Structure formats: structure tokens, C-alpha cells
Amino acid sequence: MDKLPRYRVEYAKGQPVAYISHLDLAKTLERAARRAGLPLALSGGFNPHPKVSFGSVLPVGITGEHEYLDVELLSELPPQELKARWQEKLPPGLELREVRLVPTNAPALMSVIDCARYHVRVALLTSNTPDEIQTAIQKILAQESLVIERDSKKGVRQVDIRPGILALAGRIDNGRLDLDMLLRTGSQGNVRPEEVIQAIKHYAGLSVQTEGWRITRTGLYIGADKLVSPLELTS
Amino acid sequence: MGGLRLPLRSILTDQILSKVTKPTRYIGTEWNTVHKSWEKTPVKMAFAFPDLYEVGMSHLGLRILYGLVNEQPDFLLERVFAPWVDMEEELRRRGLPLFSLESYAPLREFDLIGFTLQYEMSYTNILNMLDLGQIPLRSADRTNDDPLVIAGGPCAFNPEPLADFIDCFVIGEGEEVLLEILGAIRELKSSRPGRPDRAVLLRRLAKIPGVYIPAFYQVAYGENGQVEEVKAREPMVPPRVIKRVIADLDRVYFPTRPIVPFMEIVHDRIMLELFRGCQRGCRFCQAGMIYRPVRERSPEILRRQAEELVKSIGYEEMSLTSLSSGDYCAIESLIKQLLNDYEKDGISISLPSLRIDSFSVNLAQEVQRVRKSGLTFAPEAGTQRLRDVINKNVTEDDLLQATNAAFAAGWSAVKLYFMVGLPTEERADLDGIADIALRVADLGTSWQKRGHIKKRIQVTVSTSCFVPKAHTPFQWEGQDPISVLQEKQDYLRQKLRDKRITYNWHDPSLSFLEAVFARGDRRLGRVLTAAWQKGCKFDSWSEHFKWDYWMAAFAECGLDPVWYAQRRIPYSERLPWDHIDSGVSKRYLQREHEQALAGIVTADCRYDACTGCGVCPTLEVDVQLKGGGQTAALSR
Ligand code: SF4
Numbered sequence: 085m086d087k088l089p090r091y092r093v094e095y096a097k098g099q100p101v102a103y104i105s106h107l108d109l110a111k112t113l114e115r116a117a118r119r120a121g122l123p124l125a126l127s128g129g130f131n132p133h134p135k136v137s138f139g140s141v142l143p144v145g146i147t148g149e150h151e152y153l154d155v156e157l158l159s160e161l162p163p164q165e166l167k168a169r170w171q172e173k174l175p176p177g178l179e180l181r182e183v184r185l186v187p188t189n190a191p192a193l194m195s196v197i198d199c200a201r202y203h204v205r206v207a208l209l210t211s212n213t214p215d216e217i218q219t220a221i222q223k224i225l226a227q228e229s230l231v232i233e234r235d236s237k238k239g240v241r242q243v244d245i246r247p248g249i250l251a252l253a254g255r256i257d258n259g260r261l262d263l264d265m266l267l268r269t270g271s272q273g274n275v276r277p278e279e280v281i282q283a284i285k286h287y288a289g290l291s292v293q294t295e296g297w298r299i300t301r302t303g304l305y306i307g308a309d310k311l312v313s314p315l316e317l318t319s
Numbered sequence: 320m321g322g323l324r325l326p327l328r329s330i331l332t333d334q335i336l337s338k339v340t341k342p343t344r345y346i347g348t349e350w351n352t353v354h355k356s357w358e359k360t361p362v363k364m365a366f367a368f369p370d371l372y373e374v375g376m377s378h379l380g381l382r383i384l385y386g387l388v389n390e391q392p393d394f395l396l397e398r399v400f401a402p403w404v405d406m407e408e409e410l411r412r413r414g415l416p417l418f419s420l421e422s423y424a425p426l427r428e429f430d431l432i433g434f435t436l437q438y439e440m441s442y443t444n445i446l447n448m449l450d451l452g453q454i455p456l457r458s459a460d461r462t463n464d465d466p467l468v469i470a471g472g473p474c475a476f477n478p479e480p481l482a483d484f485i486d487c488f489v490i491g492e493g494e495e496v497l498l499e500i501l502g503a504i505r506e507l508k509s510s511r512p513g514r515p516d517r518a519v520l521l522r523r524l525a526k527i528p529g530v531y532i533p534a535f536y537q538v539a540y541g542e543n544g545q546v547e548e549v550k551a552r553e554p555m556v557p558p559r560v561i562k563r564v565i566a567d568l569d570r571v572y573f574p575t576r577p578i579v580p581f582m583e584i585v586h587d588r589i590m591l592e593l594f595r596g597c598q599r600g601c602r603f604c605q606a607g608m609i610y611r612p613v614r615e616r617s618p619e620i621l622r623r624q625a626e627e628l629v630k631s632i633g634y635e636e637m638s639l640t641s642l643s644s645g646d647y648c649a650i651e652s653l654i655k656q657l658l659n660d661y662e663k664d665g666i667s668i669s670l671p672s673l674r675i676d677s678f679s680v681n682l683a684q685e686v687q688r689v690r691k692s693g694l695t696f697a698p699e700a701g702t703q704r705l706r707d708v709i710n711k712n713v714t715e716d717d718l719l720q721a722t723n724a725a726f727a728a729g730w731s732a733v734k735l736y737f738m739v740g741l742p743t744e745e746r747a748d749l750d751g752i753a754d755i756a757l758r759v760a761d762l763g764t765s766w767q768k769r770g771h772i773k774k775r776i777q778v779t780v781s782t783s784c785f786v787p788k789a790h791t792p793f794q795w796e797g798q799d800p801i802s803v804l805q806e807k808q809d810y811l812r813q814k815l816r817d818k819r820i821t822y823n824w825h826d827p828s829l830s831f832l833e834a835v836f837a838r839g840d841r842r843l844g845r846v847l848t849a850a851w852q853k854g855c856k857f858d859s860w861s862e863h864f865k866w867d868y869w870m871a872a873f874a875e876c877g878l879d880p881v882w883y884a885q886r887r888i889p890y891s892e893r894l895p896w897d898h899i900d901s902g903v904s905k906r907y908l909q910r911e912h913e914q915a916l917a918g919i920v921t922a923d924c925r926y927d928a929c930t931g932c933g934v935c936p937t938l939e940v941d942v943q944l945k946g947g948g949q950t951a952a953l954s955r
Binding site: 099100101103104105108111112114115116117118119121124126132133134144145173174175176177295296298 | 336
């Protein structure tokens with residue numbers, strides 16, 4: 085049997101759907117595809133389900149600007165048509181940015197994505213000068229290890245996140261701290277943006293509000309040195 | 320007014336949603352939601368479901384009314400559900416009001432709040448939602464600045480326990496009445512600025528058939544605490560309020576673009592409503608009495624609705640719903656057609672409720688192509704004697720044949736529903752339950768040995784406790800004391816010790832309260848208030864059920880719950896709901912009760928002659944069988 089056509093989709097998950105879980109997101113996309121009448125390829129078995137695979141799970145509450153999924157269809161459709169028909173059936177907050185046909189033997193998204201860029205906005209409880217912010221960030225980057233507490237199923241563990249912080253920059257804006265961070269993700273180690281803030285509080289002594297954080301994942305990449313997006317990989 | 324809406328949405332998304340469990344319950348932008356202009360729509364209604372989002376969103380009535388009202392240019396309808404305790408805490412802590420999901424509008428900004436009454440144990444949630452919505456709890460305390468609070472649904476057939484809190488009840492099928500109510504509000508709103516005058520509005524609504532306004536009726540009690548008289552206080556209100564009913568289901572509105580929730584809900588599937596009503600005549604069943612007569616939808620219309628639903632929803636499962644879907648006249652051909660239409664798209668078909676006797680081997684094999692979820696049968700009682708008492712016209716052979724067919728077709732899991740505490744129940748009837756369960760399990764094992772079934776055989780036996788309900792032949796019966804119900808469950812637990820059998824039972828103390836409110840009168844409003852003040856809510860969620868608070872509330876109000884639940888009421892006594900007319904005559908109910916005690920069954924007017932329940936002549940409607948005649952034979 086010939087391999088089925090496979091498409092890579094770049095999409096954004098904004099508000100208010102940032103609060104739906106990964107599982108619900110998958111279902112929402114599938115149902116929208118059904119409403120759009122897309123010729124979805126189905127897996128076998130008693131409860132057949134569409135062959136959709138995701139790049140990297142986005143935690144609940146975080147918006148994502150460049151997220152990825154692969155989907156297989158039974159027959160080929162022009163990527164533009166696929167995008168337009170699917171988009172029309174999606175609830176507000178979900179936006180398809182680009183669709184490309186990918187080689188059927190392209191490696192699974194999950195296995196290649198290894199770093200993520202985040203933008204974080206959090207209110208400062210103290211008034212700091214821009215210089216103090218820069219010093220704090222330098223201090224973080226200069227540490228050899230940054231040990232934080234991570235909740236896992238087995239209880240709270242001590243984890244060193246320093247190796248997973250690939251880049252960190254920040255500035256102050258209207259009493260808020262704006263951070264850009266490039267963090268390792270996937271099977272080679274995973275750091276969450278909240279953990280970086282935890283480290284900043286602990287190691288650099290900046291005092292920030294505990295609620296009302298705005299976190300956006302602005303990109304997912306392959307190869308921390310070259311920052312190739314999963315879409316670029318296809319061409 | 321209106322200023323709070325925008326900040327509410329941003330406060331919620333920025334500060335609250337990340338702190339509560341399942342924030343998806345409160346998002347309100349699901350596919351197919353309707354967001355109408357708040358400013359430009361003259362009459363605004365909130366549909367309030369007094370339970371969680373995932374329970375309420377599974378309710379067909381909400382889907383119907385949501386579509387129906389929002390299709391009218393002058394009206395809008397938005398949803399509000401009971402917030403889970405963590406959300407309630409966040410709202411109360413910040414002094415924020417309960418809000419609708421579409422506009423994030425505070426509850427009290429609506430013209431009309433409509434509660435649906437699906438089960439008695441949601442009543443405290445109604446009080447809690449009104450309070451969170453900053454609306455006075457008691458109807459008598461509301462002013463022209465407050466919304467009108469209405470309620471409908473099956474429990475409205477005994478509205479009395481909620482009479483203090485609800486301004487007006489809708490008796491019967493809501494889609495028949497609601498637009499008339501909204502129209503009246505619109506009319507009055509156009510004649511004067513702001514909200515209509517409450518007194519004028521209520522008088523106007525009292526003229527609509529099927530609308531019951533408790534404030535216009537006065538109740539007198541007798542020496543023994545029984546209701547003696549319910550008297551109309553105003554000349555224009557009817558002595559009895561008669562149920563509204565849809566004459567032709569093919570011509571009534573049906574929503575083909577229902578909301579598609581993000582999160583998993585209780586019934587996460589397309590619902591195709593085959594018919595309303597059920598004339599099987601089980602003597603404990605309130606739905607079987609209050610939704611009479613049977614009215615089927617024609618297969619052509621159902622197929623058209625299915626097609627539109629598939630396109631607009633995108634679900635992977637379609638469920639054929641009704642009180643007993645296997646009774647639909649053309650059930651086999653309908654299932655075949657739907658399978659042919661949708662199997663290729665990976666959409667499965669399921670039948671939620673199967674009557675044992677209408678479940679032919681044929682159907683089992685047909686449904687085999689369909690989703691292999693568990694099959695459910697409800698023999699209700701363990702012996703033929705007791706099944707005759709309750710008029711469940713099925714035999715043990717029927718059940719064994721049906722489960723046999725199911726195992727042969729490859730099912731490994733079967734669920735059996737029974738009731739304990741039914742009138743005249745004896746030890747032998749409990750033994751019968753255990754007997755049936757074991758025989759079914761043995762059937763499964765024999766098919767397993769023949770290699771038909773790979774998985775473990777699973778027989779789930781669930782027993783609920785009998786609750787005497789208003790408008791049924793058993794409305795005069797008393798409920799077993801809690802301790803007796805407990806003993807019966809213990810006895811069954813002993814007898815059902817078998818690896819293949821799982822035994823589930825309902826909490827008898829919850830069924831006890833259900834019986835109190837199912838047969839209750841107006842005085843129970845005080846108990847509801849007291850229980851809610853002590854902290855009762857989400858009573859049907861076992862982790863929230865607070866028995867002690869309830870008992871303290873009864874004691875405080877000087878009312879005896881045992882008197883309400885366990886008393887056998889004489890036929891001569893006036894019932895608290897006698898002024899609500901379901902169309903089924905009291906004479907018929909009494910005759911059915913007498914037949915029950917004599918162990919005499921009554922036939923089903925779907926297949927046999929009219930049995931004289933009175934609903935057709937009283938409401939001027941007919942039984943309508945539209946699925947074609949071929950399947951009457953199926954049930955034999
Ligand atoms: S009046 Fe007769 S035909 Fe009509 S529902 Fe009752 S028993 Fe059936």
C-alpha cells in the first residue's frame with residue numbers, strides 16, 4: 085500500500101482556549117476536521133481515531149504562538165485548501181498559520197523537537213532599576229547549577245535546571261518583568277518557564293507576584309544551536 | 320448595569336481560571352455557541368442548570384432550548400452552571416457574582432433565569448446559585464429590579480418544595496411554552512423602561528396554559544399535617560394547571576447545531592431523539608407517566624437531522640435516545656441506514672437504553688457493527704411475581720435470551736439494573752436478583768469457553784432504592800426505612816460474591832431525602848433554606864453530602880422527614896401536587912396501584928388497546944407511531 089499523504093501544521097493556541105487540556109485540544113482539532121469534511125486517515129481497531137500526532141504538549145494556561153502537529157489524510161489536498169477548510173471550523177483562539185506537505189518518512193515531531201522559546205510577563209513586587217534586572221539575569225546565567233523543586237508523581241524532587249537554560253534575557257516594563265527564555269524540552273530534559281522564575285526568585289532575590297503570570301510559548305525548534313523550526317525542516 | 324461584564328472576563332482569564340480545577344467549564348467559547356448582542360437584544364434569559372457543566376451539557380433539554388430561543392431575533396439565552404466549590408470560593412472571596420458563559424454577564428442582569436429540575440437532590444444548588452447571582456432567594460423578597468425566576472423539567476410536576484423560591488413553573492414540554500413567556504416579557508418591557516412590574520408580569524403569565532405561579536395559591540394543612548386544601552387566591556388562575564404537550568414531534572423545533580464542549584462531558588455524543596414518552600407503564604416510573612403519550616419522529620426526519628448533526632458537530636459517536644429506544648417502530652431499519660451512512664466516517668452508533676424484550680438477536684448482531692461499549696438491561700426486580708407488581712413486562716427468559724445473544728455477538732460486559740425496596744418485596748425477590756446475575760455470568764462463561772469472548776466476563780449489578788414519586792401508581796406507597804434498605808443491600812452483597820460480578824448500590828440516605836422532596840409540600844422550603852445555610856450543596860455528590868446538616872435542618876423546622884418519605888398515604892387524602900395535572904387521571908393511577916397489589920399486569924397501549932390513562936382525551940393528543948408497522952413483532 086502506498087503511504088498516505090502527511091501534512092505538517094503550524095498553529096497558535098491563544099486565549100481563552102489556552103485553558104483546555106492537551107487531550108481536549110486534540111479532540112477539538114479532530115472534531116473540527118470532521119466538520120470540515122477532511123478525508124482523515126483513521127487508525128484500525130474498534131474505536132478508530134484520526135492519525136494526528138503532536139509536537140510538544142503545551143501546559144494548560146500557557147498560550148502558544150508556533151505549535152505543530154502532523155496529520156495524515158486519505159487523499160492529497162492542496163495545503164492551502166486544507167488550511168482554509170479546517171480553520172473555518174475551529175473555535176476562537178485556535179489559528180492555523182501554515183500547512184505543508186511533508187515527506188511520509190519524515191521523523192516524528194515529538195522525537196525531533198528539543199527546545200522551546202517562551203515569553204513571560206510577571207509583576208514585580210519591588211521597584212527595581214533596569215540595571216538591577218540585568219545584574220540579576222547575569223547572576224542566574226553565571227551559576228553552575230540552579231536547583232529548584234519540582235512536583236512529580238513521586239513527590240517533590242530537587243532538580244538542577246541550569247543545563248536546560250539555553251538563553252535568558254529580560255527587561256523591566258511598567259513594574260513588570262518581561263523575560264525571554266530558550267529552554268530545553270523533550271526527552272533530553274525539560275525545563276518549564278515557571279521553574280526559571282522560581283530560580284530567579286531564589287538565586288537572584290527578585291521578588292515577584294505569585295499569580296497573574298502571562299506565559300507564551302513563542303517557538304519550538306530543532307537543534308539549540310541552529311534553531312530550525314519543524315516547518316523549515318520540511319523544505 | 321452592564322459595566323461588570325468586560326472586567327469579569329479579564330479577571331477570570333487573568334487571575335482565576337489558572338487556579339481552579341477544570342477551567343474549561345468556564346470558558347464559554349465552545350463551537351456552536353451563540354454570542355448575541357447584549358445591548359440590542361430586548362429579552363435576555365439565562366438557562367441555569369443546577370449541577371456541574373459536564374452534567375448539564377449532556378442534557379438534551381438545554382440543547383433544544385438554547386437553539387430555539389437563540390433563533391429568535393428578540394431573545395437571547397445564555398448558559399450558567401453550578402460552579403464547582405473552588406470556583407465558588409474564588410468568586411465569593413472577590414465579591415464577584417455568578418455569571419453566564421457567553422457574555423460573562425452577572426446573573427442578575429438577565430430578565431429571566433430558568434432552572435431545569437432534573438432531580439430533587441439539586442435543589443440546594445438552586446439556592447446557592449441564586450445567592451451567588453446576588454438574587455434574593457425568596458420569590459416574596461424580589462423587587463422589580465430582580466430577574467424573574469422560573470423552573471421546569473420533570474420535578475416541576477411536584478413544584479411545592481420549591482414554591483418559596485421560584486416565581487413561576489412550567490408544567491410540561493418547555494419548547495411549547497417558553498417563547499410565550501419570553502414574548503410576554505418583551506411586550507411588557509416595550510411599554511415601559513427597565514424591567515416590567517413584577518405583579519403585572521405574574522398576572523400576565525398566569526394566563527399562559529401550563530404556567531403555575533405558586534404565589535397565587537394558598538395551602539391549608541389539616542390536623543395531621545396533611546395538605547387539606549390548595550386554593551387559588553386570584554380569580555384568574557386555574558384551579559388545576561394542565562401540562563403542555565407537543566402534538567407532533569416532526570413539526571417541533573430540533574437543534575441541529577448544538578454546542579460542542581471542549582472537555583469530556585457525561586454524554587459526549589450526538590443525540591438523536593427518536594420519540595418522547597413511554598407507555599410501557601412501569602408503576603414506579605415518573606417519566607413513563609408525565610411524558611405520555613408516545614410520539615415518534617419519522618425516520619426520514621431523523622436521518623435528515625443525523626446528517627445535519629454530523630456536519631455541524633464532528634462527534635465520533637451517535638446515540639439514539641429516548642426512554643426506551645429499542646421500542647422505536649423502525650429501530651432495526653433505522654440502525655442499518657445510519658450505519659450505512661456513517662460507518663465509513665468512523666462514527667459509531669449506540670443505543671443507551673435497551674428494553675430486554677425489544678432486544679432481538681438480530682438487533683444485537685446489527686449493533687455489533689457498532690461501538691462495543693457495555694450493554695445495559697433493567698429487569699428492575701428479581702422475580703416474575705415482583706416484576707408483575709411493578710408492571711415490568713419482561714420474563715427471565717427474555718433477559719437470558721438477550722444477554723445470551725449479546726455474549727454470542729462478542730460482548731463481555733453486561734450491566735443489570737435492579738431496585739430494592741419495591742412495594743411487596745420479599746426475601747425471595749432479593750434471592751432472585753442474585754440468581755439472575757449468576758445465571759447471566761454463567762452464560763458469559765460458557766461463551767468464553769467456546770472462544771467467543773477473549774476478555775474477562777463482567778456483570779455489573781446496580782441496585783437503586785425505590786422512591787415513591789408523584790404522579791405514579793406508587794405515589795401512595797411508603798419507602799422502606801433506611802436501615803431496612805441497608806440490610807437488603809448487605810444481604811445482596813453477601814450473595815453476589817463472585818469474581819465476575821461487581822455490585823454497586825445507592826446510598827439509602829440519599830434516596831430517603833429524594834423521597835421526602837419527591838412527595839413534599841410547601842413547608843419544605845424552610846428545610847431547604849436551613850440546609851443550604853448550613854452548607855449543603857452538590858448533595859448528589861457523595862463527597863459533599865452532609866446527612867447531619869440535613870437532619871438538623873428538619874429538626875429546626877419542626878418537620879419530620881420520615882413522615883414524608885415512609886408514610887403510606889390513603890387514597891382519600893389530598894396530595895400536595897393534586898393541582899398539577901399531567902393528563903393521566905388519578906383514577907387510573909389508583910386502579911394501577913390496586914392492580915399492582917393484586918399482581919395483575921397492564922398491557923402497553925403502543926401495541927395493544929388504549930388502557931384508559933386519560934392523557935390522550937384530556938390533552939387532545941394521540942399516540943403517534945411513525946416508524947412503520949413492521950416492528951410490533953419485534954417485542955413479542
Ligand atoms: S389515553 Fe390510552 S392511548 Fe393514550 S396514552 Fe393513555 S393509555 Fe395510551
